[in-house]
């Protein structure tokens with residue numbers, strides 16, 4: 001059995017327990033995240049994704065249940081809980097609102113500084129992280145407030161990457177960006193993963209991205225895990241996915257339509273690459289027939 | 291967490307206390323405070339305590355919520371009690387080392403702490419059972435006569451309702467930024483006072499920035515809907531007094547005059 005780098009056992013979280021506003025955000029979630037995996041978390045709004053990921057680095061304490069990092073309980077003692085933050089880097093939803101330093105450089109350096117690294121090491125971490133997310137050195141001395149929304153987002157992501165976490169968790173890193181910006185950030189993340197070999201957990205609302213880049217999909221619904229499997233396993237259950245308010249990737253939908261029109265498009269198309277290949281092969285077939 | 295601060299929070303419900311007109315509750319709290327400060331003896335404090343307990347029971351607020359609300363003020367309550375206990379002259383009950391406790395001191399400490407606790411409970415009850423919107427519209431209506439002498443009552447109540455409206459938002463935002471900075475290893479809980487003050491910077495800067503942004507956005511949103519202040523505006527929900535309000539008024543005044551009479555005649 002593979003070693004799970006992160007594991008949750010019967011994780012449950014209730015917000016505002018004991019008041020009229022009591023709300024069970026997640027109930028009984030068991031997940032094993034293996035080392036090196038790229039996992040995408042998908043689920044409708046309010047399904048508990050953000051709540052779940054905040055447990056992974058100990059920001060939220062479970063109402064009941066456990067979170068294990070490499071087999072040890074992250075809430076065992078205060079020190080462990082604090083140190084886990086450097087091991088599991090969490091980029092929040094809309095992270096640009098957390099920037100606070102006078103310059104971009106200092107802001108990215110905030111995490112490494114808290115780790116009490118030497119100045120040289122901090123410098124190393126900052127430059128490396130900035131390179132990963134495509135923040136040029138000419139921006140280093142600017143105030144984060146002067147940057148555009150997309151640039152701020154990159155700086156915020158760099159602020160977490162700079163801690164060189166073993167697991168990188170990103171909560172909707174592309175929300176509110178233009179398509180080009182989204183693609184760039186996704187590619188940055190893929191590049192980062194390739195070079196650092198770290199485990200990545202990505203919360204996303206984009207089924208296309210999830211299908212394209214993830215090794216594994218975890219589908220949340222109503223605070224529980226609805227499905228857990230490869231993109232193929234998940235998206236082949238089209239009806240279930242639609243029923244819980246999610247969508248299938250656009251290429252899959254197109255392939256289905258083409259199939260309905262009587263074209264010989266195979267099943268199991270989840271990315272635009274696959275779709276392109278399938279369509280091209282039909283075209284070739286059509287030509288030879290004529 | 292910050293979220294758990296229940297002070298001044300509104301708990302929706304459908305009890306008689308929730309249905310009362312906000313004006314009744316505002317005036318009621320005023321009457322309650324006057325009575326509380328007129329109370330001088332055991333009987334009058336007993337009455338006030340009974341009234342408070344009755345109100346809590348009517349509004350169906352759990353004792354747990356109340357004690358949770360009192361928690362942040364515990365230090366003040368205890369301090370008041372101790373100061374009154376040790377620094378009141380009179381018949382000595384106990385005396386050792388530098389500490390002397392007098393009979394009068396004991397009585398005064400008891401009275402003062404119960405006065406503070408009851409005062410807090412009374413005002414809590416108001417905010418617990420009245421939505422901020424109702425509260426400000428009640429206040430605006432009550433203060434309306436002042437607009438005759440050019441007091442900007444509407445503007446003031448508008449500002450107040452906005453402030454109240456944004457308290458939860460601010461708390462939520464603070465929570466979020468705090469978590470985000472904690473995720474980068476910020477430590478708000480340990481260290482010396484100076485260190486902790488410095489650790490607040492990563493929290494305060496984004497908070498200020500976003501507050502200004504919010505204020506700006508709100509102003510634009512209001513202007514683009516042609517908001518132009520008080521004159522000629524009508525309310526969507528009109529306040530209306532019912533029999534339950536008159537009943538509450540009657541009981542309130544009986545309580546107040548009762549307590550004042552008790553003090554005056556020194557029973």
Ligand SMILES: Nc1ncnc2c1ncn2[C@@H]1O[C@H](COP(=O)(O)OP(=O)(O)OP(=O)(O)O)[C@@H](O)[C@H]1O
Nearest residue numbers: 015016023025043044045046047048049050051052
């Ligand atoms: N701080 C909080 N206090 C109380 N309830 C909360 C809090 N945060 C989230 N919730 C509730 O918990 C549930 C799960 O929220 P969560 O933010 O985890 O959802 P999500 O899957 O991340 O949604 P989205 O896709 O919109 O980001 C929601 O119903 C939400 O209303």
Ligand SMILES: [Mg+2]
Nearest residue numbers: 049050093171
């Ligand atoms: Mg979320």
